[in-house]
Amino acid sequence: MLVSSQNALEQFMLYIQVEKNFSIHTVREYESDLLHFLSFMAAEGIQDLATVEYIHARLYVTKLYDEKRARASVSRKISAIRSFFRFLNRQYGIDDSAFRSLYHPKKESRLPHFFYEEELTQLFVANEGHDYKSIRNMAIVELLYATGIRVSELTAIQLEDIDFNYSVVRVMGKGRKERIVPFGQFAHIALQNYIEQARPQFMKKTQHQQLFVNMRGGELTARGVRHILTEMINKASLHTKIYPHMLRHTFATHLLNNGADLRTVQELLGHTHLSSTQVYTHVTKEHLRQTYMNAHPRA
Secondary structure (H helix, E strand, C coil): CCCCHHHHHHHHHHHHHHCCCCCHHHHHHHHHHHHHHHHHHHHCCCCCHHHCCHHHHHHHHHHHHHCCCCHHHHHHHHHHHHHHHHHHHHHHCCCCHHHHCCCCCCCCCCCCCCCCHHHHHHHHHHCCCCCHHHHHHHHHHHHHHHHCCCHHHHHHCEHHHEECCCCEEEEECHHHCEEEEECCHHHHHHHHHHHHHHHHHHCCCCCCCECCECCCCCECCHHHHHHHHHHHHHHHCCCCCCCHHHHHHHHHHHHHHCCCCHHHHHHHHCCCCHHHHHHHHHHHHHHHHHHHHHHCCCC
């Protein structure tokens, strides 16, 4: 039976959205990965997915490495295609062994980048201001650092998700898993200032419940958050790149450096597996080693 790539893709995307309840971010990544793969198959003259074999899988992965793709990117694409072919196997009986036989590439052993406390202080001080834009930006960076939430979780927060009585925020994590994360006094004050002073000024021509908004009152996107953080770094004259996940790394690293236990950090980050959190123990060990090497007279 000839299985059309376009029809199969449409059915699979509907399946992971409706039945698997994947997040919007994950759905977009899967679609991008699969379109890239199907484009390669079409260039190889393969129109029927039932004819895909192991040799085609090997050729595709070789092409990814030729394009200098990161190992994490290659691994993610393999996972997306495996899921796609498992779906095709159930729906149409198509052999899904081609990608099952591939090994996931080993991840690079890179440690997460994070800010030292002095750098964060410099970032906060340089971006203090009483204008509405500065008030909003400070609330964003304070909340990211106070909670370690992902940028996708930040942009999905609604006004009703903030509880100032208990200083907690409700976030929807990966796999639609909800968790409650506490935040401290600095974030509490920054959020209140933003909600009471800045947000009403941005919302004059529109109405919705999303917490963080752009200058026109529209819903703030992940790209918008990245742009804001880059502006703040430039204003602080810090010679480093910044991305939202860096504040998540910083949150976890600082907690562990100051005595928090690994299980607590795992729960706060919303990690399913402890192994995902354990990478930060390597960061703290490296931090201790560097401090020792710099401070000990005979190091």
